[in-house]
Amino acid sequence: MEGLGADADICLKCGSRSVGLCAPLDVAALDDMAGESERHALDARDVIFHQGDPARHVYTLTEGMARLTRVLPDGRQSVIGFRFAGDILGFTPADEYAFGAEMLTRGTVCRLDRRRLEHLFRRYPVMERRFLDLCVKELAASQDHILTLGRFSAEERVAAFLVSLAEAQERRGHVGAVFDLPTTRADIGEFLGLTLETVSRAISSFRKRGWIILHGHAGIELADRPALMSLGSGEGADAA
Amino acid sequence: MEGLGADADICLKCGSRSVGLCAPLDVAALDDMAGESERHALDARDVIFHQGDPARHVYTLTEGMARLTRVLPDGRQSVIGFRFAGDILGFTPADEYAFGAEMLTRGTVCRLDRRRLEHLFRRYPVMERRFLDLCVKELAASQDHILTLGRFSAEERVAAFLVSLAEAQERRGHVGAVFDLPTTRADIGEFLGLTLETVSRAISSFRKRGWIILHGHAGIELADRPALMSLGSGEGADAA
DNA sequence: CGGCACTTTGATCGTGGTCAATAAGTGTGG
DNA sequence: CCACACTTATTGACCACGATCAAAGTGCCG
Numbered sequence: 001m002e003g004l005g006a007d008a009d010i011c012l013k014c015g016s017r018s019v020g021l022c023a024p025l026d027v028a029a030l031d032d033m034a035g036e037s038e039r040h041a042l043d044a045r046d047v048i049f050h051q052g053d054p055a056r057h058v059y060t061l062t063e064g065m066a067r068l069t070r071v072l073p074d075g076r077q078s079v080i081g082f083r084f085a086g087d088i089l090g091f092t093p094a095d096e097y098a099f100g101a102e103m104l105t106r107g108t109v110c111r112l113d114r115r116r117l118e119h120l121f122r123r124y125p126v127m128e129r130r131f132l133d134l135c136v137k138e139l140a141a142s143q144d145h146i147l148t149l150g151r152f153s154a155e156e157r158v159a160a161f162l163v164s165l166a167e168a169q170e171r172r173g174h175v176g177a178v179f180d181l182p183t184t185r186a187d188i189g190e191f192l193g194l195t196l197e198t199v200s201r202a203i204s205s206f207r208k209r210g211w212i213i214l215h216g217h218a219g220i221e222l223a224d225r226p227a228l229m230s231l232g233s234g235e236g237a238d239a240a
Numbered sequence: 241m242e243g244l245g246a247d248a249d250i251c252l253k254c255g256s257r258s259v260g261l262c263a264p265l266d267v268a269a270l271d272d273m274a275g276e277s278e279r280h281a282l283d284a285r286d287v288i289f290h291q292g293d294p295a296r297h298v299y300t301l302t303e304g305m306a307r308l309t310r311v312l313p314d315g316r317q318s319v320i321g322f323r324f325a326g327d328i329l330g331f332t333p334a335d336e337y338a339f340g341a342e343m344l345t346r347g348t349v350c351r352l353d354r355r356r357l358e359h360l361f362r363r364y365p366v367m368e369r370r371f372l373d374l375c376v377k378e379l380a381a382s383q384d385h386i387l388t389l390g391r392f393s394a395e396e397r398v399a400a401f402l403v404s405l406a407e408a409q410e411r412r413g414h415v416g417a418v419f420d421l422p423t424t425r426a427d428i429g430e431f432l433g434l435t436l437e438t439v440s441r442a443i444s445s446f447r448k449r450g451w452i453i454l455h456g457h458a459g460i461e462l463a464d465r466p467a468l469m470s471l472g473s474g475e476g477a478d479a480a
Numbered sequence: 481c482g483g484c485a486c487t488t489t490g491a492t493c494g495t496g497g498t499c500a501a502t503a504a505g506t507g508t509g510g
Numbered sequence: 511c512c513a514c515a516c517t518t519a520t521t522g523a524c525c526a527c528g529a530t531c532a533a534a535g536t537g538c539c540g
Contacts, residue, residue, distance in 0.1 A: 070387055072474030078387045093373045098380050125365050128372060133333045135375040140338050142382035147310055147318045149389035150433030154528065184486065193390030198528055200488055217486080217537070234312030394496065424518065438496055440520055457505065457518075 037112040044182075048101040048109060049090055055097050057111045059089040064107015065182050069190070070099040079191035081145070082183070084168050088134060091117075104182045149193045152234065157192040158202035160232030162212065166222055181220045277352040284422075288341040288349060289330055295337050297351045299329040304347015305422050309430070310339040319431035321385070322423070324408050328374060331357075344422045389433045392474065397432040398442035400472030402452065406462055421460045 039062075042048070048059055051070060061083050068080040068089075080099050083089055089101050089109070121128040148157055166179045185196040185203075192199065206212045211228055213221040222228055279302070282288070288299055291310060301323050308320040308329075320339050323329055329341050329349070361368045388397055406419050425436040425443075432439070446452045451464040462468060 070383065072387070072391065074474050076391045076474060078390050080383050080386060091376065092380070093376055094380070099383065121369075125368075128365075128368060129361075132368060132372045132375060135372060135379060136331070136333055139375060139379050139382060140332070140334070142379060142386065143310065143320050143339065146320060146382065146385055146389060147312070149386060150318050150430075151312065151316045185488095186486085190390075195529055196487080197489085197530085200486095201528090204488070234314050234316055425520095426518085435497055436519080437498085437521085440518095441496090444520070 037110045039108055039110050041108050042103045042106065044103055044105050046103045048103065049097050051097055051100040053097050055090060055092050055095060056114055058091045058114055058117050059101070060110040060112070061085055061087050061089055062108045062110055064103055064105040065180070066101050066103050066107070067183070067187060067191075068099045068101050077190060078193075079187055081141075082165075082168075082191070085172050088131075091131065091135075104187070105180075147234075152232075154192075154194050154198050155202045155205065156231055156234070157194065158188070158199055158232075159206070159228045161188060161192060162206075162220065162222060163225065163228050163232050166225075177221045177223075178215050178219045179221070181218055277350045279348055279350050281348050282343045282346065284343055284345050286343045288343065289337050291337055291340040293337050295330060295332050295335060296354055298331045298354055298357050299341070300350040300352075301325055301327050301329055302348045302350055304343055304345040305420070306341050306343050306347070307423070307427060307431075308339045308341050317430060318433075319427055321381075322405075322408075322431070325412050328371075331371065331375075344427070345420075387474075392472075394432075394434050394438045395442045395445065396471055396474070397434065398428070398439055398472075399446070399468040401428060401432060402446075402460065402462060403465065403468050403472050406465075417463075418455050418459045418461045421458055 037060075042064070048066060049055075049057070063085055065085075066083045066089065068083065069077055070080050071077045082104070083101070085107075090097055092098065121131075148160055152160065165181070169179050183191075185199045188194075189196045189199045203212070203214075206228070207214060209224075209227075211222070211224040213223050215221060277300075282304070288306060289295075289297070303325055305325075306323045306329065308323065309317055310320050311317045322344070323341070325347075330337055332338065361371075388400055392400065405421070409419050423431075425439045428434075429436045429439045443452070443454075446468070447454060449464075449467075451462070451467050453461040453463050455461060
């Protein structure tokens with residue numbers, strides 16, 4: 001059986017292994033956190049928090065996949081991003097959540113009161129640094145996404161999405177060629193700034209080229225990953 | 241003469257007032273920083289750092305306006321964002337800068353060695369918290385931009401940009417109706433995911449509607465700000 | 481088996497991109 | 511001070527990508 005490796009963390013009291021948040025804490029710190037968080041099991045489509053809710057808690061997604069959405073005054077909606085096991089949700093210095101979070105699959109979250117998190121920061125300053133690094137990394141990811149939305153064609157965006165989805169799952173220990181695709185075409189479209197029809201056409205086109213193989217509705221295999229990666233990383237037409 | 245108000249900061253040794261970074265530091269801390277940073281005067285178009293350079297320094301922009309750009313392997317370029325007096329540039333836990341930074345106007349930056357910043361973090365933990373809050377705010381701004389790129393039409397994007405440019409200048413003490421527009425149409429287009437022609441058409445259209453008045457090539461007056469704000473904030477067609 | 485949600489595919493339309501020509505500033509040297 | 515070159519902005523004509531509208535097709539759960 002797997003022990004707790006160097007980069008395997010205890011997530012709060014949930015006891016599940018998670019990715020990266022608590023690694024630099026010692027046992028006393030982990031015990032401390034354990035007493036202050038609550039675990040919640042959630043089904044697909046369950047809401048973790050709504051956009052505009054008072055930001056009273058910070059969540060760690062310990063199992064499953066979630067999407068972050070933001071709505072405009074006129075009702076247009078956009079998926080800001082997707083989150084996986086080990087990711088932090090809802091950390092903000094503001095009074096309200098700027099976006100909503102919903103589960104895409106069954107899963108579990110750990111909920112920690114925001115004031116208690118501040119307390120933990122004071123007691124274990126290294127944790128604050130951890131949050132800062134996570135935040136900077138997330139900022140870099142956002143900027144990547146800005147580039148994607150601003151400069152990529154429809155097929156390039158879908159290719160980039162599929163590859164990054166596979167990479168996210170591999171980083172979390174997924175093995176094998178078939179990945180989960182728990183999002184609808186509409187979700188992917190709202191994330192990539194496309195309509196669901198355009199997403200569907202791109203996926204069909206990849207399938208016809210033999211780049212991907214669909215396994216039912218929730219499984220996908222990247223059969224020609226280099227092709228997808230080169231399309232999805234802005235190598236454009238200059239790949240001689 | 242103005243004293244150092246509650247939210248006026250000394251930026252490192254530069255001595256200029258800045259916006260928000262050092263506010264929670266005491267005099268000893270400010271002295272400490274003063275000894276460790278260098279001020280540099282820059283002209284328009286001067287490069288602060290290149291994408292891919294080793295990330296050895298962190299910069300505070302103390303005067304002027306800068307743009308952050310990112311290039312793709314195939315040469316496509318995108319403007320990730322603009323930065324103003326008081327903003328931090330180039331803070332990253334990675335080894336290299338993920339984007340480049342260039343001045344749009346004359347101005348000055350303060351350069352602080354990265355290892356010295358880490359040292360300051362250890363001595364003045366409140367500074368680290370300051371960086372964390374800044375980072376989360378910047379993340380929220382990036383997500384706004386993602387929404388803009390993913391869901392807004394060309395005119396909506398340009399309207400949102402003009403309003404946010406005006407707001408950024410007002411937050412930094414600008415008074416009067418005429419704002420600086422030190423960016424080219426191409427810069428705005430690369431920021432908004434549009435071509436320079438489309439930006440030009442949007443601006444012309446606003447001018448013809450009387451919403452803006454251009455003063456030379458670098459000045460702009462928002463004559464009907466509510467109209468621009470409602471267009472640029474996603475109120476769509478439902479504004480009865 | 482029926483109902484429902486999601487996906488696929490097709491036909492048509494429109495926004496914004498592309499290509500091109502002109503105009504308006506801006507800076508430099510005669 | 512003006513002439514010239516150069517950069518940036520504007521405007522027009524045309525085109526393509528992706529949106530929109532519409533209709534089957536597919537798989538899942540009761």
